[in-house]
Amino acid sequence: PNAVELREVSKTYGDSVAVRNISMQIAKGSFVTILGPSGCGKSTLLRMISGFATPSSGDVLIDGHSVLGAKPYERDTAMVFQDYALFPHRTVAQNLAFGLRMRGVAKSEIASRVAAMLELVNLMGFGERRIGQISGGQAQRVALGRALIVRPAVLLLDEPLGALDLKLRKQMQAELKTIHRNLGLTFVAVTHDQEEALTLSDRIAVMNGGALEQFDTPENLYRRP
Ligand code: ADP
Ligand code: ADP
Numbered sequence: 164p165n166a167v168e169l170r171e172v173s174k175t176y177g178d179s180v181a182v183r184n185i186s187m188q189i190a191k192g193s194f195v196t197i198l199g200p201s202g203c204g205k206s207t208l209l210r211m212i213s214g215f216a217t218p219s220s221g222d223v224l225i226d227g228h229s230v231l232g233a234k235p236y237e238r239d240t241a242m243v244f245q246d247y248a249l250f251p252h253r254t255v256a257q258n259l260a261f262g263l264r265m266r267g268v269a270k271s272e273i274a275s276r277v278a279a280m281l282e283l284v285n286l287m288g289f290g291e292r293r294i295g296q297i298s299g300g301q302a303q304r305v306a307l308g309r310a311l312i313v314r315p316a317v318l319l320l321d322e323p324l325g326a327l328d329l330k331l332r333k334q335m336q337a338e339l340k341t342i343h344r345n346l347g348l349t350f351v352a353v354t355h356d357q358e359e360a361l362t363l364s365d366r367i368a369v370m371n372g373g374a375l376e377q378f379d380t381p382e383n384l385y386r387r388p
Contacts, residue, residue: 164224164226164227165188165189165190165191165224165227166189166190166191166192166193166225166226166316166317166349167187167188167189167212167223167224167225167317167349167351168187168188168189168223168224168227169185169186169187169188169208169211169212169221169222169223170186170221170222170223170224171184171185171186171220171221171222172184172185172186172208172211172218172220172221172222172223173185173218173219173220173221174204174207174208174211174216174218174219175219180373181204181207181373182204182207182208182211182218182373183204183372183373183374184221184374185208185221185374185375186375187368187375187378189317189349189351189366190349191349192347192348192349193349193350193364193365193366194340194343194349194350194352194363194364194365194366195349195350195351195352195364195365195366195367195368196351196352196353196354196359196360196363196364196366196367196368197209197351197352197353197354197367197368197370198354198355198356198357198360198367198368198369198370199355199369199370199371200355200371201355203370203371203372203373204370204372204373205353205354205355205370206321206353208353208370209242209319209321209351209353211223212225212230212240212317212319212351213230213238213240213242213319214230214231214233214235214238214240215242217231218231225238225239225240225316225317226239226316236265236266239315239316239317240315240316240317240318240319241262241310241311241313241315241317241318241319242310242319242320242321243306243307243310243318243319243320243321243323244306244321245321245322245323245325245326246326247302247303247305247306247326248306249294249302249305249306249309250294251293251294251295252293252294252295253293253294254290254291254292254293254294255281255286255289255290255291255292255293255294255297255301255305256277256281256290256291258294258305258309259277259280259281259290259305259308259309259312260273260277260312261309262309262310262312262313263276263277263312263313266313276312277290277312278290280308280311280312281308283308283311283342283345284304284305284307284308284311284338284342285304285338286301286304286305286308289301299326299327299331300327300331300334300335303323303324303326303327303335304335304338306323307323307339307342311342311346311348315348316348316349317348317349317350317351318348318349318350318351319351319352320339320350320351320352320353321352321353322353322354322355323335323339323352324336324339324354324359325354332359336359336362336363339352339363340362340363352364360381361381361385364381365380366378366379366380366381367379367380367381367384369384
């Protein structure tokens with residue numbers, strides 16, 4: 164099965180339609196960005212893939228299993244939030260360990276997976292720092308590591324680099340691509356930045372007014388005539 168399959172998914176809030184009848188299949192191991200202007204429904208779509216929001220109609224499948232009605236620990240996705248949503252008074256290592264502790268993973272395994280994750284996201288030596296004492300780029304890496312450490316089938320990223328300045332954003336784009344390539348996981352990221360979508364992804368889902376307008380490779384979408 165595909166990593167993600169959307170079947171005629173819609174979401175309405177009262178009278179307004181946030182997501183309009185979207186069907187889409189995301190292949191395993193691909194890096195997809197959802198691109199479109201503010202308010203077009205990108206975050207709502209991502210939250211339905213994560214199970215944080217329930218579709219008004221339609222179905223969402225991860226690895227062939229519907230997320231509707233699944234308990235959070237049964238869903239094989241993890242989310243990197245735009246504002247990172249880290250615990251500010253805890254250390255980097257404690258933040259990384261959070262999802263594993265929730266799942267009752269043994270302490271010794273938590274320690275080794277935290278150490279491996281510090282290496283993967285380039286935070287070696289920062290494990291004992293508190294979140295309030297690290298830079299924005301480092302906090303972004305902690306948020307990424309905290310989601311990856313539970314080994315989800317699909318990593319969801321909501322404007323992951325939106326809070327960073329341009330230089331750092333370029334650097335983190337490269338790091339994200341490297342991590343995606345090394346892990347072979349499926350990544351789905353929301354962005355309103357066309358440049359970022361072109362840089363990061365294998366395929367771009369272009370949204371407008373809640374609808375999916377196009378879903379294709381950067382080459383096919385932006386090829387010069
Ligand atoms: P984007 O991520 O592209 O900026 P959103 O998915 O956040 O777009 O929002 C799409 C539309 O749905 C917007 O009009 C927004 O105001 C509306 N919306 C999103 N979440 C809610 C909600 N919880 N309640 C009501 N309306 C919402
Ligand atoms: P984004 O940065 O994706 O555009 P927003 O700032 O639109 O996010 O939304 C932030 C939060 O507010 C989300 O949880 C969303 O569901 C909620 N929200 C957005 N629009 C509305 C709305 N019109 N009414 C109620 N809640 C909303």
